[in-house]
Amino acid sequence: MFILIFAGGSGKRFWPLGRETKPKQFLKMFNGKSTLELTWERAKKLTDPQNIFISTHENYKEQVLSLIPDLLPSNLILEPSRRDVGPAVGLAITHLLARGIKDAPTLILWADHYIHKIDSFVENIKNAVKAVKNKTAKGVLIGETPLYPATNLGWIKIEKKKRNGIYSFEGFVYRPPLEEAKQLFNTRTGLWNTAYFVSTPQYIFSFYKKYQPKMYKGLLKIKKAINTDEYNQVLKEIYPQLDEVHFDHIVFYNLPPDEVLVARTDMGWSDPGTFYALKRFYEPTEKNVIKGLGLLEDAEDSMIFNTQPDKLVVGIGLENIIIVNTKDALLVIKGTKAKKLGEVVQKLRKYKKYLPFIR
Numbered sequence: 001m002f003i004l005i006f007a008g009g010s011g012k013r014f015w016p017l018g019r020e021t022k023p024k025q026f027l028k029m030f031n032g033k034s035t036l037e038l039t040w041e042r043a044k045k046l047t048d049p050q051n052i053f054i055s056t057h058e059n060y061k062e063q064v065l066s067l068i069p070d071l072l073p074s075n076l077i078l079e080p081s082r083r084d085v086g087p088a089v090g091l092a093i094t095h096l097l098a099r100g101i102k103d104a105p106t107l108i109l110w111a112d113h114y115i116h117k118i119d120s121f122v123e124n125i126k127n128a129v130k131a132v133k134n135k136t137a138k139g140v141l142i143g144e145t146p147l148y149p150a151t152n153l154g155w156i157k158i159e160k161k162k163r164n165g166i167y168s169f170e171g172f173v174y175r176p177p178l179e180e181a182k183q184l185f186n187t188r189t190g191l192w193n194t195a196y197f198v199s200t201p202q203y204i205f206s207f208y209k210k211y212q213p214k215m216y217k218g219l220l221k222i223k224k225a226i227n228t229d230e231y232n233q234v235l236k237e238i239y240p241q242l243d244e245v246h247f248d249h250i251v252f253y254n255l256p257p258d259e260v261l262v263a264r265t266d267m268g269w270s271d272p273g274t275f276y277a278l279k280r281f282y283e284p285t286e287k288n289v290i291k292g293l294g295l296l297e298d299a300e301d302s303m304i305f306n307t308q309p310d311k312l313v314v315g316i317g318l319e320n321i322i323i324v325n326t327k328d329a330l331l332v333i334k335g336t337k338a339k340k341l342g343e344v345v346q347k348l349r350k351y352k353k354y355l356p357f358i359r
Contacts, residue, residue, distance in 0.1 A: 001129050002104055002201075003043045004092045007036050007056040007064065007111035008079060012342035013274055016329035017305065020359045025111040026063050029278075036111040040068050043109065045122050046129075053077055054111075055092045080236045086245035087215065090208050093201045094219045098226040102202040105132040109196055114281065116268025124265040127164045128198040137261040139199035141169060141252075143191025144269040147284075149181035152339070153271070154193035154248075157184070158262050169260040172253060191262065194269050197252075207251045215242050215250075275322045276335035279303040292325075301335065329357050 007025045014024040025036045036054075043052050049070050056064050058078040065071065077092050089108065096106065107125060115121050128140035143156040157170035172193065173180065184190025197204075208216040218238045225234035272278040282289045282303070288296045292306030292313075299318040306313045306325040313325050322338065324331040333341060348354040 001047050001051065002096060002101060002106045003047060003052045003109060004089070004096075004106060005036075005039055005043060005052065005054045005109045005111050006085070006088060006092070007039075007054055007060070008082070008088055009112055010057075010082065012345045013339075014278075015341065015345045015358065016324060016326045016331055017307070021059070022063070023060075026060070026067065030114060034067060035114060036064070037067055038114065039109055039111045040071070042115060042118060042121055043107075045118065046107070046125055050075070053092060053095065055079065055088055057082065079239065081240040083239065083242050084244040085247040086212070086250045087219075087239065087242040089204070089247045089251075090212075090215060090219045090242075091222065091239065093205050093208075094223045095226060096201040097205060098223050103200050105129040105198055106201055106204075107196065107198050110271075112271070112273070113194070114270050114272060116270075117266070120265060120267040121269075124165060124263045124267065125196075125198065127166065128261075128263045130164075131166060131261055132198050132200065138203050138259040139197060139255065139261075140166070141255075141260060141262045142194045142196035142198070143262050143264055144194050145264060145266045146185050146190065146192050149178065149185040150192065151175055151178050151181050152277075154195070155181070155184055155190040156193045156262055157190055158264065159189065162261065165264045167262045167264055169255070169257050169262050171257065172248075191264055192269070194265075194271075195248075195252075204251060207254055211254055212243070212245060212250050215245070218242050274338035274341065275303070275305070275324065275331075275333065276320075276338040278305075279322060279335065294323075303335075 009023045009025055010020060017027055018024045026034050028034050050072060053075045054064055054071060055077040058080055061078055064076060077095050079088055131137045131140050141156055152175055155173040155176060158167035159170050160168040221238055222235055225231045270281050272281045279289050286301040288299055289303040293309060294304035294306050294313040296302055297316045299315055302315060302318040302321045304313050304323045308325055308327060313323055315323055320335040322333050322335055348358055
């Protein structure tokens, strides 16, 4: 099998810890390791390093090679510009196809997730790979058994159980309202969508041809240039012109239910995509979290993340508040508004006086 790891995030949702030059997937926030390193370690339990590829922005080349020394440099796929996840996956799939990898089971992973139960992850991915290899399904989605009726995550709807934790695929629900989330949770007909997907390069690429013909033609031109002296020039000419479309809208939301199955997992998966999600990762209850030098008094469901050993951060009477202190920036944000951070950072980029603090 082959594995594609996507590590191109830009650091907006974890500012000021994450910056343009060092986004979330490179931050060593989990027992001294980054989520990219942890993802790589999990991937190596499934296949040899020579079969694992990492896709990222060209600005992060040296960071990736430094963090992942056993990655083959030829297996590092660099995006010359940011064009959303759809083009990024398309480019990576194009590289596999250029190597003659068409029908081999291929796993798509995201470098900014955390998984607690590694053995469960490995077992479920192997079952999904078997289903694709045996042509039981053209693709297998990986869904996590929900811990609560989350309204800020995507869900996969399931129905009939097949075998080995494999279920029929009934469709997607993105960030459902609370009542619908409760219904999916209570009836056990919904799983959290990890966005991990086992399929084949040829099958995935067929959706680009059908639903994004312009992008498909551009990717074919890039594919033709791979392993030639013209590759970098062709890539930099064509890739920035590809439409910014999310992978979900090209592939996931167009998957025929009769061609796809779902693996139901219980692997301790989480996507700490905001500071409040990170707080809930460290402490799922309303207890407080302190990382670094800090004190919270008469507070609940709050967090201090202080990177400065010579500066004390104190919070009193706080409820659902996140404080992040770095050497050049201080963030104070309500946990329930954590998703707004990316929008604010995007606004800051418009003003030159703030740019040094973003980068």
